[in-house]
Structure formats: structure tokens, C-alpha cells
Amino acid sequence: MFYRARIVAGLAAGLTFTCLASGQLSQPDGGGLERGTLPATWYSQQPKCMEIPEWQVHEYNPDFYIMRQSPCTDYEKPFVFLIFGKERALLMDTGSRNGNLAPALQLLVKNWLARNGRTSIPLIVAHTHEHEDHTFGDKAIQAMNDPAMPVTFIPSEVEATKKFYGIANWPEDIGHVDLGGRILDLIPIPGHSKASVALYDARTGVLLGGDTVYPGRIYVNDFPAFEASLDRLVKFTEGKPVAHILGNHIEQTSTPFLDYAVGTMYQPNEHELALSRGTLLEIDAAVKSMHGTPRRYVMRDISVWPVGPAFMTPGEQATYEKHVKEQRAKMWDQEAK
Ligand SMILES: [Zn+2]
Numbered sequence: 001m002f003y004r005a006r007i008v009a010g011l012a013a014g015l016t017f018t019c020l021a022s023g024q025l026s027q028p029d030g031g032g033l034e035r036g037t038l039p040a041t042w043y044s045q046q047p048k049c050m051e052i053p054e055w056q057v058h059e060y061n062p063d064f065y066i067m068r069q070s071p072c073t074d075y076e077k078p079f080v081f082l083i084f085g086k087e088r089a090l091l092m093d094t095g096s097r098n099g100n101l102a103p104a105l106q107l108l109v110k111n112w113l114a115r116n117g118r119t120s121i122p123l124i125v126a127h128t129h130e131h132e133d134h135t136f137g138d139k140a141i142q143a144m145n146d147p148a149m150p151v152t153f154i155p156s157e158v159e160a161t162k163k164f165y166g167i168a169n170w171p172e173d174i175g176h177v178d179l180g181g182r183i184l185d186l187i188p189i190p191g192h193s194k195a196s197v198a199l200y201d202a203r204t205g206v207l208l209g210g211d212t213v214y215p216g217r218i219y220v221n222d223f224p225a226f227e228a229s230l231d232r233l234v235k236f237t238e239g240k241p242v243a244h245i246l247g248n249h250i251e252q253t254s255t256p257f258l259d260y261a262v263g264t265m266y267q268p269n270e271h272e273l274a275l276s277r278g279t280l281l282e283i284d285a286a287v288k289s290m291h292g293t294p295r296r297y298v299m300r301d302i303s304v305w306p307v308g309p310a311f312m313t314p315g316e317q318a319t320y321e322k323h324v325k326e327q328r329a330k331m332w333d334q335e336a337k
């Protein structure tokens with residue numbers, strides 16, 4: 001064993017030079033990333049809507065927060081993200097139908113201000129993409145008029161996104177936003193939708209994957225754009241440590257290859273939110289294997305779903321509608337499993 005280990009070590013030493021170009025770190029030493037924690041479970045796994053707050057707030061670390069909408073207000077139950085720099089905070093997305101994000105957001109920002117001995121911080125409100133389940137709260141957030149968090153609102157449109165992040169060539173270029181001692185990189189990734197973006201935080205190594213990389217069904221509207229965006233994201237993350245890819249939804253169960261039916265509110269035994277760069281490589285390889293002919297492709301943690309006739313068959317649509325109706329009918333008292 002020892003002899004074999006030495007050979008492996010020797011080989012590894014010889015390969016170090018060539019591997020560095022594509023490796024994420026040269027030593028398993030944490031890479032100086034700011035650490036954070038993710039919860040073991042989310043409230044979406046609890047059976048009683050009466051016990052679930054409108055928004056679950058999770059402190060990943062003192063300057064990075066994940067908020068999740070209650071499953072009882074919308075089965076989409078999206079995640080939104082709040083990241084603080086020294087001079088500004090960035091809110092990514094405003095929640096889905098009936099989300100009512102403003103009160104929970106105001107409480108969180110005010111608690112952060114109190115803990116940091118401050119009275120106000122400018123708040124940038126931007127988005128992972130333009131779909132309604134991530135922008136529904138836009139108007140309410142713009143109407144807050146709270147002097148503790150004056151809002152700069154960036155609509156989820158390509159032109160506004162280019163301008164704000166300083167992107168000359170969409171979608172090829174990488175944009176940036178400086179929160180004060182914290183520069184975030186913005187990677188355009190159209191495909192799921194026209195204005196889809198990913199956001200990389202070099203301080204924590206967290207990559208926000210939006211609706212393009214999350215444990216569930218990745219609906220693809222523009223397949224060639226999606227394929228190019230995956231390549232862009234793989235290239236961007238080459239040589240960078242990716243601690244977690246955090247997307248906008250969980251639709252996958254903890255059982256491999258098994259998702260919840262479309263429209264599920266209560267989700268016992270959910271898949272964890274975080275995915276690794278490995279999943280990104282897996283999706284990229286899956287899409288390449290299709291050679292330009294989109295099809296549904298199911299992996300352990302994630303599925304690719306081209307939108308169009310294959311998106312939802314009439315049978316699936318009927319099952320979905322029946323399922324949502326049943327779920328809503330018993331939302332106050334689901335049965336624990
Ligand atoms: Zn979407």
C-alpha cells in the first residue's frame with residue numbers, strides 16, 4: 001500500500017503543473033472562503049401551514065442570508081438571497097405570488113443594522129431572472145419607502161441588467177457589482193429565460209444558479225442559448241472555488257432520480273438545496289450528448305426539461321391541476337409522513 005501510495009504521490013506531483021489550470025484550489029485548505037451553514041431541513045417539510053412563517057430566514061453567515069417563501073402561499077416556494085457588503089446590500093429576487101416579502105425583509109435588514117451599529121444601508125434589488133415566481137414582490141418592495149434601506153431597483157430585463165453590471169456584450173461578458181469590500185460577478189446565462197443570470201460571490205464561493213441550476217426540473221425555453229450558457233458557466237468557474245451552487249427552488253426528493261409532482265406544496269424528505277460544480281458539469285455533458293436535439297434528461301439530482309410539446313403532456317397537465325387542487329384543499333393540515 002505504501003509503495004502504491006508513493007507512486008500515486010509521484011504521479012500527482014508530476015501532474016500538478018498541468019492540473020493547476022483547471023483545478024479549483026491547489027490544497028484542501030478551505031481556500032480562505034468565508035464559511036457558512038445550510039439548514040438540515042426547511043419548513044416546507046412541515047405538515048402544518050399554521051406553523052410556517054411567510055418567510056423562513058436562514059443565516060448562512062452574518063453577511064449572507066437565504067430566505068424561503070412559505071409553501072402555503074405558493075407551491076413554487078422560491079428562495080431569495082440577501083448579501084451584505086460594507087456600503088450596500090443586494091437582494092436577489094422578490095418572491096412569488098402572495099409572498100409578502102417586505103415585512104420579513106425589513107425585519108431582517110433592521111436586525112442586521114442593529115447588530116452592526118448602523119441606522120441604514122442602501123439596498124440594491126435585482127433578480128436571477130424575469131419569471132413571475134421571482135419578481136411578484138417587485139412593486140411591494142419598491143413601495144417600502146423605508147429610510148433604513150433606500151432601494152435601487154434593477155428591473156429583470158436584459159438592457160437594465162447590462163447597464164447596471166457594466167456588460168457591453170450580452171451574454172458573452174461577465175459583469176460586476178461592488179457592495180463595498182465585496183465584488184460579485186454576474187454571469188449572463190440565457191436559456192431558461194432571456195434575462196437569466198448567475199451570481200458568484202468570491203468571498204463565500206457561493207454561486208447563485210437561479211432557475212438554471214437547482215435540484216429539480218430545469219425548464220429550457222431556448223436550447224442553443226442554454227447550451228452556450230452552460231459552457232460559459234463552466235468556463236467562468238474553472239479555477240474558482242465553488243462552495244455551493246444555490247438555486248431558486250427544490251423540486252427533487254432525497255430519493256435519487258425522483259422529483260415531486262409539479263405543484264407540490266408540502267415536501268417531506270426534500271433534496272438539499274446546495275449542488276456542487278460537479279452537477280453543473282453533469283448538466284453540461286448531458287446537454288452536449290443531445291447533439292442539438294432537445295429532450296428530457298433525468299440525472300440523480302436534476303432534470304433538463306425542454307419547453308414545448310415535451311414540456312407537459314396533456315396527461316401531465318391534468319395530473320398537475322388535480323394535484324394542486326388536492327394540496328390546497330388540505331393546506332392547513334397535511335398528513336405527516
Ligand atoms: Zn424561471
Ligand SMILES: [Zn+2]
Nearest residue numbers: 131133211248
Ligand atoms: Zn422559478
